[in-house]
Amino acid sequence: MPLDDFGVDDQAACLRLLSGPERDRHDAFKSEPARLQHLAVRGLVRSTLSRYRDIAPEHWRFDANRHGRPFIDDGLGVSGLHFSLSHTHGLVACAVATFAEIGVDAEPRDRDVGLAELAPAVLSPRERTRFDTMSGQARQDFFFTLWTLKEAYVKARGVGLSLPVKKVELDLEVSPPIADFGDEIDDDASRWAFRSLRLTDRHIVGIAAAVPDDELEIVPRRTRAINPPWHA
Template sequence: MSAADVWIVDLAVSPDQLDLCWTVLDRPERDRADRFLRPVDRARYVASHAALRRILAETLDCDPAEIRFAAGADGKPELAGSARGALSFNLSHSGARALIGLAPAAAIGVDVELVRPIPDAGQIARTHFAADEVATLMALPPDAIEGVFYGLWTRKEAVVKAHGTGLSLPLDRFSVTLPPAPPRLLRWPGAGGWTLAELDVGPDYAATVAVRSSDAKVTSHRLPADWPKDLG
């Protein structure tokens, strides 16, 4: 049985904690952070990437600042240096939450979305999703569409991120179940099994993890509120 661990992270850190987060980032991460126009977006990027380093460092038994990243053949971030190939990881953040997934023996993808008003959910679904998903979504009562849309979106994004080919796999090439049904693949263009799991990251959020293994055991964790203190 494959194993996958997912951490739920609160990104609402204090200015002093954010300073600690900044110290462990490498030059490319700092340059990327500096390109954000809104301070809140910059802070959440810095905090989420510091949290990723903290979790990886604990798993790999090293210092958070020592971790090196590289872009894989498909552009998906992967570990570089002495930790190259040690495990698969994935990061997603939205609003004040981040989701970080690690798997030593299978590809993993995670996605979290803050549920907010989206009046054109039906049009987005018809443009991007598979026909069977659209039919199920649009058959719902109008006041239920928005919440289910976000659950569906995270399921599909988690699969695409685990697959690792980005937009080269169109979202209408495969289909998944819609909430409140348990997440699973209904149609997939390739071979191999998958495990999908829904995660409770707090009110007003939808979140899914996808592991490219038919029998993965997914375990969820929450970083403590004072997690940045372990970066120093």
């Protein structure tokens, strides 16, 4: 959902959906853009999940693991429904799946974060070699394609910052990307499917998924944070 579409009426509607802790966090933001991103993504996940189960958006409850990954409260008795969230300048995203290991991450293509300084912590040696030969928008796109795919993988694993992402190496020369994991990752790269999407002209979105016994199929949907009818 592009935040250009997030008008005052939608903001008010989303605010009415928030739980007490979500409202407290909303009220604590000092930055207006960060506050709107949080509000939009919380409204988006609630109204989107209600498309798949007969639960009103305001009645969803959530918990989080010790690394902060959110999940549907077990007390609701919902099975076979999992999600991942991302929010950034100008865009919020919610990935929904029938399996637990799903992750999404979004970044603006022109984000100014000092790529040369970040590269040693994010990119593998081979990725850095290619990165160092690039310039301009190609360099930005290469870095943020890798960044979003790796962040999506970290979210899907649900282990927070404990993973050394430079040990996750992705070959972007093939489509879809192929991953190779160092021993420190302690995972089988063949379990994972990675996809990079351009859902707007301004953003790169990464998806990482460990799909049980099937091929990964992605169905993008542009929507609003408040997106009735609740059932597809």
